[in-house]
Amino acid sequence: MLMLNQTDLTPASFILNGIPGLEDMHMWISFPFCSMYAMAMLGNCGLLYLIHLEDSLHRPMYYFLAMLSLTDLFICSSTIPKALSIFWFHFKEISFDGCLVQMFFVHTFTGMESGVLMLMALDRYVAICYPLRYSTILTNPVIAKVGLATFLRGVFLIIPFTFLTKRLPYCRGNIIPHTYCDHMSVAKLSCGNIKVNVIYGLMVALLIGGFDILCITISYTMILRSVVSLSSADAQQKAFSTCTAHICAIVFSYSPAFFSFFSHRFGGHTIPPSCHIIVANIYLLLPPTMNPVVYGVKTKQIRDCVIRILSGSKNLKSHSI
Numbered sequence: 356m357l358m359l360n361q362t363d364l365t366p367a368s369f370i371l372n373g374i375p376g377l378e379d380m381h382m383w384i385s386f387p388f389c390s391m392y393a394m395a396m397l398g399n400c401g402l403l404y405l406i407h408l409e410d411s412l413h414r415p416m417y418y419f420l421a422m423l424s425l426t427d428l429f430i431c432s433s434t435i436p437k438a439l440s441i442f443w444f445h446f447k448e449i450s451f452d453g454c455l456v457q458m459f460f461v462h463t464f465t466g467m468e469s470g471v472l473m474l475m476a477l478d479r480y481v482a483i484c485y486p487l488r489y490s491t492i493l494t495n496p497v498i499a500k501v502g503l504a505t506f507l508r509g510v511f512l513i514i515p516f517t518f519l520t521k522r523l524p525y526c527r528g529n530i531i532p533h534t535y536c537d538h539m540s541v542a543k544l545s546c547g548n549i550k551v552n553v554i555y556g557l558m559v560a561l562l563i564g565g566f567d568i569l570c571i572t573i574s575y576t577m578i579l580r581s582v583v584s585l586s587s588a589d590a591q592q593k594a595f596s597t598c599t600a601h602i603c604a605i606v607f608s609y610s611p612a613f614f615s616f617f618s619h620r621f622g623g624h625t626i627p628p629s630c631h632i633i634v635a636n637i638y639l640l641l642p643p644t645m646n647p648v649v650y651g652v653k654t655k656q657i658r659d660c661v662i663r664i665l666s667g668s669k670n671l672k673s674h675s676i
Contacts, residue, residue, distance in 0.1 A: 364524035368450045369541070373441045375532040376629045385442035388636070391644045392435040398647030399424040402657075409660045415493040416482070417657075419475045420650060422502050423604070426468045427643030433460040434639050438534040454536040455517045461535060461639070462516060463509040466563045468642065470505035472605055473567040476574040479598050484581045512559050519555060523547045533632055535639075560616070571605065600653035607645045611638035 373381055402424045406412045437457070440446040449457070482489050516538050523545035533540045542552045575598070582594045615634050651657055 364526050364546075365521075366451055366525050366529040368448050368529065369454050369536070369544075370447045370530045371437065371441055371449055371534060371536070372447065372530050372532050373438070373534055374629050374632045376627065381442040385439055388435060388442070388640065389439060391640050392431055392439070395427060395431050395640065395643035395647075398651075399428050399643060402647045402650065405657065405660055405664075408664075411656060412660065415478055415489070415498055416475070418495075418498050419471060419478055419502075422505075423468065423471045423475070423646060426464050426471055427646060429460065429464045430468065430639050431643045433457060433464065434535040434636070438636065441534060449536065454531075454541060455521060458520065458536040458538055458541065459513055459517050462513045462538060462559075465639070466509035466513065466559075467506055468608060469563055469567045470508060471502075472601070472608060473570045474501055474505060475601050475604075476571040479601060480574040480578055482597065483578050483594050509563070512562060515555060516552075516559075519552050523549065523552075532628060534636060537635065564612070568609070596653075600650045603649045603653070604642065604646050607649075608638075608642045611635075611641060 372378075374384065377384065403421055406417050406421045434457070437446075437449070478493060481492050485492065520538065520541055523542060524547045525544050526546040527544045529544065531540050531544065538552070538556060542549045578594075578598065582591050585591045585594065611634050615631065615638055651661065
């Protein structure tokens, strides 16, 4: 009888309600979402193609950048198409298992993005503090191993989310006030005890976000000490300039994450739910949109490669005419 009740309390599907309180504006909200998604797809695919095409970009820094671009593509593609279908066609239904799959991909690849940003900080630390040993420390096998380890860390830490969520009984309806299946948004529909979900969620946040931020902070502290010790002001500026794009990527990624994390815990009653949902979507959409732009503008090697390719195509057109 208990098993029957548990089965009866597992919904066949959920209804993703979009942005609560702003249903009448869904069509207008969809335009910036769609524009940013198109920019993210075009920018990251272009960046991956450029790194693959140019031999001068076959270096550790750009391999890590390729990992970041791949991760960004997975993050925005796992959420934005569904959000747009909600805004445009009112396709709000998602199966229970489909919701768990989306939740798994969203949390796995956001954890992966944090890990790649940490690896990129370590890359800048080695490049600036140990320039003569840079190519011997960060070899291709080492890059592949740390990239795989970062991915597996996310997978193994996020898999329990799906089992913890699947075991819960759901008797508070099946309407999720969100544009995608977030772990706690789904768990809050349960009438069971979600204390384990909450505690495990905080543990994962500390194990992934806390560890990565600690490593990034230590890396940049060591970089700062190394750069300040340089005698030449030009050398200091050049060393700092290699970190500018990465610092921007960190700001774009962690700023909305911090706002979302602290506002849920300390400003839940004063900040409207629509603001939480919008920030959660910005957290998933802003880094994939801006990272290719920042690296394209701030990184001289990428900028030079783009100019060379564009000028080459123009020359081909002029010769054909």
